[in-house]
Amino acid sequence: MALKTEEMVLNMGPQHPSTHGVLRLELQIDGEIIIDVIPHIGYLHRCFEKHCEAMTYPQVIPYTDRMDYLASMYNEFGYALAMERLMKIEVPERVEYIRVIMGELQRIASHLVALGTYGADIGAFTPFLFCFRDRERILHLFEITCGARLLYNYIWIGGLSHDLHPDFIRLTKEFIKDFRPNVKELNELLSYNRIFIERTANVGVLPIETAINYGVSGPNLRASGMKWDLRKDDPYSVYHKFDYDIPIGKGEKGKTGDCWDRYYVRVLEMDESLKIIEQAIEQIPDGDVTSAIPKRVKPPEGQIYTRVENPRGELGYFIISDGSINPARVKVRAPSFVTMQVFPELCKGFMVADVVAILGSVDIVLGEIDR
Amino acid sequence: MMYDWLYNLTGSEILAMFIVSLLPLFVFILPFALFAVLMERKVSAHMQDRLGPMRTGYHGILQTIADIIKLLQKEDLVPTATDKILFNLAPLLAFIGSYAAFAAIPFSGFFIGTKIDLGIIFIVGVTGLVVAGILMAGWASNNKYSLLGAMRAAAQIISYEIPTLLIILTIIMLTGTLSLYDLSEMQTAYFWNWLILGGPAVGLQKILLIPFMIMGCLIIYTSTLAEVNRTPFDIPEAESELVSGYHTEYSGMKFAMFFLAEYANMFAVSAIVAIMFFGGYQSPFGYLGNTLGWTWLVPIEQFFWFTSKGLFFVFVQMWLRWTLPRFRVDQLMAFCWKYLIPFSFVILLLVGLIALM
Amino acid sequence: MKTAEEIFNTLKEKFGSSIVEFKADKPVEPFIIVNPLEVDKISLFLKDEKDLLFDSLMNLSGVDDANGIKEKDDKGLETIKGGTLSVYYHIESTKLRHKLTLKASTDREKPEVVTVTEVWKGADWHEREAYDMYGIIFLNHPDLRRILMPYDWEFGFPLRKDYKNPEFYQGMKVPY
Numbered sequence: 059m060a061l062k063t064e065e066m067v068l069n070m071g072p073q074h075p076s077t078h079g080v081l082r083l084e085l086q087i088d089g090e091i092i093i094d095v096i097p098h099i100g101y102l103h104r105c106f107e108k109h110c111e112a113m114t115y116p117q118v119i120p121y122t123d124r125m126d127y128l129a130s131m132y133n134e135f136g137y138a139l140a141m142e143r144l145m146k147i148e149v150p151e152r153v154e155y156i157r158v159i160m161g162e163l164q165r166i167a168s169h170l171v172a173l174g175t176y177g178a179d180i181g182a183f184t185p186f187l188f189c190f191r192d193r194e195r196i197l198h199l200f201e202i203t204c205g206a207r208l209l210y211n212y213i214w215i216g217g218l219s220h221d222l223h224p225d226f227i228r229l230t231k232e233f234i235k236d237f238r239p240n241v242k243e244l245n246e247l248l249s250y251n252r253i254f255i256e257r258t259a260n261v262g263v264l265p266i267e268t269a270i271n272y273g274v275s276g277p278n279l280r281a282s283g284m285k286w287d288l289r290k291d292d293p294y295s296v297y298h299k300f301d302y303d304i305p306i307g308k309g310e311k312g313k314t315g316d317c318w319d320r321y322y323v324r325v326l327e328m329d330e331s332l333k334i335i336e337q338a339i340e341q342i343p344d345g346d347v348t349s350a351i352p353k354r355v356k357p358p359e360g361q362i363y364t365r366v367e368n369p370r371g372e373l374g375y376f377i378i379s380d381g382s383i384n385p386a387r388v389k390v391r392a393p394s395f396v397t398m399q400v401f402p403e404l405c406k407g408f409m410v411a412d413v414v415a416i417l418g419s420v421d422i423v424l425g426e427i428d429r
Numbered sequence: 430m431m432y433d434w435l436y437n438l439t440g441s442e443i444l445a446m447f448i449v450s451l452l453p454l455f456v457f458i459l460p461f462a463l464f465a466v467l468m469e470r471k472v473s474a475h476m477q478d479r480l481g482p483m484r485t486g487y488h489g490i491l492q493t494i495a496d497i498i499k500l501l502q503k504e505d506l507v508p509t510a511t512d513k514i515l516f517n518l519a520p521l522l523a524f525i526g527s528y529a530a531f532a533a534i535p536f537s538g539f540f541i542g543t544k545i546d547l548g549i550i551f552i553v554g555v556t557g558l559v560v561a562g563i564l565m566a567g568w569a570s571n572n573k574y575s576l577l578g579a580m581r582a583a584a585q586i587i588s589y590e591i592p593t594l595l596i597i598l599t600i601i602m603l604t605g606t607l608s609l610y611d612l613s614e615m616q617t618a619y620f621w622n623w624l625i626l627g628g629p630a631v632g633l634q635k636i637l638l639i640p641f642m643i644m645g646c647l648i649i650y651t652s653t654l655a656e657v658n659r660t661p662f663d664i665p666e667a668e669s670e671l672v673s674g675y676h677t678e679y680s681g682m683k684f685a686m687f688f689l690a691e692y693a694n695m696f697a698v699s700a701i702v703a704i705m706f707f708g709g710y711q712s713p714f715g716y717l718g719n720t721l722g723w724t725w726l727v728p729i730e731q732f733f734w735f736t737s738k739g740l741f742f743v744f745v746q747m748w749l750r751w752t753l754p755r756f757r758v759d760q761l762m763a764f765c766w767k768y769l770i771p772f773s774f775v776i777l778l779l780v781g782l783i784a785l786m
Numbered sequence: 787m788k789t790a791e792e793i794f795n796t797l798k799e800k801f802g803s804s805i806v807e808f809k810a811d812k813p814v815e816p817f818i819i820v821n822p823l824e825v826d827k828i829s830l831f832l833k834d835e836k837d838l839l840f841d842s843l844m845n846l847s848g849v850d851d852a853n854g855i856k857e858k859d860d861k862g863l864e865t866i867k868g869g870t871l872s873v874y875y876h877i878e879s880t881k882l883r884h885k886l887t888l889k890a891s892t893d894r895e896k897p898e899v900v901t902v903t904e905v906w907k908g909a910d911w912h913e914r915e916a917y918d919m920y921g922i923i924f925l926n927h928p929d930l931r932r933i934l935m936p937y938d939w940e941f942g943f944p945l946r947k948d949y950k951n952p953e954f955y956q957g958m959k960v961p962y
Binding site: 066068074075076090177180181182183184187188191247248251253254256257409410411412413414 | 473476477478479573574577660661663664670671672751752753754755756757758759760
């Protein structure tokens with residue numbers, strides 16, 4: 059007798075421990091095998107783009123903080139850069155250096171969250187707290203700089219809100235010194251753990267053509283084996299002055315572009331960011347960080363699309379100015395928004411447990427997807 | 430024995446039986462669960478560079494009591510769409526399964542709940558009730574996550590019972606007894622009489638047995654770890670995938686029952702490993718009570734050694750839990766069927782040959 | 787590597803009247819205005835042509851040009867009649883390292899643009915977002931639903947300049 063079997067629809071989220079926010083995934087499963095995944099987003103929609111149209115240009119900056127709340131510094135960086143290009147503002151060198159230091163610290167902090175929560179998704183809880191312990195020190199550095207731990211409003215159009223704290227350089231050096239062994243510890247505890255490799259290698263392989271066609275960017279694209287980093291390929295700020303590598307996925311433990319590669323590229327990137335920070339704090343010039351801030355931000359009529367390499371990928375700002383003090387249109391090309399599109403492709407044929415593994419490996423932030 | 434002593438004291442069989450059967454619950458399981466939860470928190474905290482609970486009492490020692498009070502006060506939620514009878518029965522069954530196992534565990538030579546000759550088989554059999562409890566919980570909750578968790582649990586526990594039983598069989602073959610009391614008494618005197626070091630056998634046979642015993646010990650420890658659903662085998666309640674698996678819908682005291690069952694089970698399986706391979710309640714180097722001539726001290730010492738051994742293995746379970754990631758369900762089954770079961774068969778066969786020597 | 791002007795000339799040769807205009811007078815980016823109903827063909831050409839190879843869509847955004855006739859009703863609320871809604875395409879070639887901006891303007895009353903999801907799959911959600919926010923209909927789109935707003939939102943398209951908040955949504959007062 060043949061038994062009647064049925065596919066099951068499982069709602070993962072909006073409240074679920076490992077959807078990294080309020081994401082709802084509609085899983086069609088056959089037993090534990092995934093047939094299809096339909097993501098439903100918008101639970102965190104805060105009308106960022108509508109708000110922008112009612113704000114003046116500098117007032118937009120705190121709103122950009124709230125998009126990708128794990129990489130607020132970089133969101134501000136991108137927005138400030140776009141506005142400076144639109145208004146043709148020359149920024150003092152010191153400002154650029156501080157921005158780079160902050161941006162790279164933010165990248166490490168963001169990757170630490172990604173790696174830690176990824177460990178927690180796979181079931182190893184201890185790496186999560188180790189990562190957060192180190193992230194805490196970065197947040198402390200931000201806190202002494204601008205008074206906020208998560209949403210900074212630090213990088214302004216044409217400058218910065220404050221200069222560095224006198225202790226900042228010393229504390230950053232200490233952090234770098236302490237952090238390197240911690241990365242090694244993380245690798246021993248999680249990256250090369252046999253069970254971890256079993257869970258992540260050969261799972262959710264993203265081929266490079268698919269990745270480009272979908273517009274996937276950042277660490278996820280690099281894990282697929284493409285050496286593409288906007289810091290080098292579309293240079294901005296003072297990144298050309300530093301010596302660093304772009305790590306790419308090599309398929310060491312499985313196929314190129316699997317979850318382990320995506321995970322490990324982030325680990326390597328933290329190391330490269332440390333190199334950049336080390337060089338930047340050696341070379342940082344003196345100067346006034348507020349001198350180039352325009353009194354009145356009124357860009358000429360026109361439009362600009364500027365992109366920066368956010369910890370999660372290509373963060374683009376498309377700004378249209380109609381010549382008034384309010385932007386006519388601010389559209390954000392959020393890296394997670396694009397990455398999320400390719401997610402159903404990655405999951406098909408894997409198991410429920412792998413959905414969690416894949417979702418963690420692409421590292422999305424819902425605040426940015428929903429804006 | 431405890432029962433006889435109590436019988437003499439009270440003069441009533443029923444009363445003596447009653448006290449003896451309730452004793453493990455009140456003297457051991459409940460305080461142990463209280464202690465183990467705190468221990469888990471502190472162990473995990475210190476492994477993760479944290480302090481753990483610090484506010485309730487000195488270094489948070491009252492934290493679990495506060496938790497129990499909280500759980501008692503909570504509303505007992507029963508979702509409307511559940512199968513009421515099964516839903517309410519499931520936590521009881523899970524708890525009974527793990528509690529009943531304590532009946533046959535010899536805490537010391539003096540105190541053993543019921544001295545049944547089939548002790549080890551009884552424990553394996555009665556803990557099987559936990560599976561029924563989990564399956565009922567998953568099914569009755571009418572929740573897809575619970576159902577998935579329950580299905581995983583059933584598949585996992587039943588699979589991992591095979592290597593457990595094969596190793597138990599090996600031990601039975603070697604010692605010729607099913608009684609845990611006899612097993613413990615066999616490993617008396619010094620630690621080189623423990624079964625992990627070949628047991629009371631002598632000469633070449635003992636040396637030949639040692640590697641197989643160590644392997645057997647590892648296998649039984651791994652598979653019992655899987656039976657109590659601890660990381661890296663905690664896929665039935667995989668928090669990041671299935672929310673909480675089979676006990677997603679439970680709250681208040683019913684949840685506490687599952688919780689209690691889990692910790693009781695942790696100790697039960699640790700106790701089995703301790704009894705079978707590490708001499709049970711036997712001291713590794715003689716008794717102070719015997720040396721001093723205070724015979725009343727011996728059972729207390731035995732109790733101390735037994736709980737220490739048990740707690741050590743519980744500690745290892747926690748250590749593993751806070752270090753390792755979790756398997757995927759298919760990898761978990763593959764691990765059992767492809768590695769553990771063949772290896773246990775080999776051990777069974779070779780130990781049999783050695784025993785014939 | 788090609789400049790926007792060279793690409794414009796190539797396109798003009800190939801597609802004639804579908805390529806409307808090359809605009810480089812406004813800062814900061816030059817862009818090419820194309821016919822909204824021919825976007826898919828132009829995109830495919832841009833992607834496949836050997837010396838163009840635009841393999842990646844960086845961004846796709848809907849824009850309300852707000853260039854129609856503005857009317858104020860007695861409450862002072864503005865409505866816009868006529869004019870256009872636009873879609874901007876920011877594309878790039880990861881192989882040849884050049885970028886290009888396309889603009890397709892469509893009628894505000896009947897905003898229809900052909901989808902480019904067949905060319906760049908990443909356009910899917912961007913187009914859904916443009917539909918969600920501006921009500922631009924993407925013809926041949928495989929799954930044109932609301933994406934950020936609730937599926938049952940029936941009070942118009944929020945990013946249009948003349949959008950008015952509803953008073954109640956599912957029994958809840960909106961301007962709280």
